[in-house]
Amino acid sequence: MADITLDYTPAERQSAGIGRLTREVTRALLAARTRHRFRLFVMGQAPAGAGMSPANGLPAKTPLTRTRLTDRWLHRLWFRLRLPLPVEMLSGATDLYHATDFTLPPTRPRTRTVLTVHDLTFERDPGSAVPTLLAFLRRVVPASARRADHIVADSHATARDLTELYGIPPAKITTIHSGVDARFSPLPRGTREQESRALRERYQLGDDPYTLCVGTLQKRKNHLNLVRAFGRVLADWPAGERAPLLVISGGKGWLYEETLAEVAALGLGERVRFIGFADDADLPALYRHARAFAFPSLYEGFGLPVLEAMACGTPVVTSNVSSLPEVAGNAGLMVDPYDVPALAAAVTRALRDENWRAFAGEAGQRRAQTFTWRRAAEQLLEVYDRALGARPLEA
Incomplete structure (x- = not known):
């Protein structure tokens, strides 16, 4: 002893x-x-x-x-x-x-x-x-x-x-x-709509589908390239279809101003929402109701948000660098975080390719279950x- x-x-x-x-x-x-x-x-x-x-x-x-x-x-x-x-x-x-x-x-x-x-x-x-x-x-x-x-x-x-x-x-x-905590899991269909309504009202997200990114606003998290990629996603979005939001949850970190300036320069202020630190109790719902989760970090010691998103059954786009391939395995789309066109294409696929979305949701949950x-x-x-x-x- x-x-x-x-x-x-x-x-x-x-x-x-x-x-x-x-x-x-x-x-x-x-x-x-x-x-x-x-x-x-x-x-x-x-x-x-x-x-x-x-x-x-x-x-x-x-x-x-x-x-x-x-x-x-x-x-x-x-x-x-x-x-x-x-x-x-x-x-x-x-x-x-x-x-x-x-x-x-x-x-x-x-x-x-x-x-x-x-x-x-x-x-x-x-x-x-x-x-x-x-x-x-x-x-x-x-x-x-x-x-x-x-x-x-x-x-x-x-x-x-x-x-x-x-x-x-x-x-x-x-x-x-x-x-990964057991709180991060899909909800039965009968309870999803009520939770979604409450979540969207709390964070003023409206009814649009959204891509979620969780992480402090700092250079390493690569929000800058994600915003640029999302601008391409919106530019190519079919006319007449409800365009998605990019929802970024996290506090302001080192050199965060660059990302805010890029959003303004690209005219994306209406489509990119910064919601600050989300209440810990709200995180599972934010993951669950996201159409896709994007985490194009330049370097991570582990990348827990990727695991949490997969556990909720949300399709994941992440980087092919540092520890992130260890976490995502074959359940996520992995891209070069410096390649903005590739990142845009991956986010678009995660939002629109129903066959891949179904695969990613199931594969992500199975993979997340191995991390306890x-x-x-x-x-x-x-x-x-x-x-x-x-x-x-x-x-």
Whole structure:
């Protein structure tokens, strides 16, 4: 039996992306049958109790330790001092510490460590990050990866990047794919119309069919080329048929203004809708009622929205780069994300080709069923046992 501490900070700070991944895999770990004891650790000034309600599926009595120190102070204590402060002085004594978000704080010599690296976007696409954050990540992540006893990568693509860019031995890396929540599934036909009406009214989408894209407005997500491609889709749309909308759900990120300017320049303001961060409870419905889902990202550590869309039975168009082929398999249309005409053709096919749409809906659901949080938790427990095996523990 071992005491394992998980950094739960991302789950409290982010509703989507890494936050969702951390929440879901933590739920699955706490539900798993294991001899280990778990404690959650939250860094910085996160809202008290956030992420710990029964609605999140976490047991109310799950041990949690929180430090009120700000990120600035933690970075000073951990990454700038010659004799840095071990994390156990804040989180409590532990046999294994799992850093879930790129950086591994200092630990005591006997503590085993696991580090999750979600992607190396800041290395592959340095223009996608704020310069100060880029400098920090490029300094701290390689050192963290080399110091960790074992690394978890979200995809084989990220695992290859860790070896290629940082020289991490493949034997030190385990790829664990994300799962997909059961909420993301098709609805019985009898309930679809009512849900669709409520959704369209809430987000003012009218009655037009729509292509959905989910992701923060930032350069890496490639909204710019998606908007350009959608302009071509509309230009070739048959006269007299109801033209589709492009609905983009996500907050404003680094250099988002370029996308807004392109929409205005192409005169697409009436057909491209930015709805901001959709409520997490609305996401399954947004996927379900989309005519197609487009995710032409330039680089992804995993690409959870693709998996969620497939689980809902929505035809997917995505990129043929980084981890995305691992997720979509043969169930989606994969294109070069820089090729605007090819992207436009793929979106058009996803909207209009009924035979392919039927295939994609069924194939996507089957593929999504192979990605489960339970399986991810089981693989993670194996990683913990492997890391702990370097130092025998009392039963």
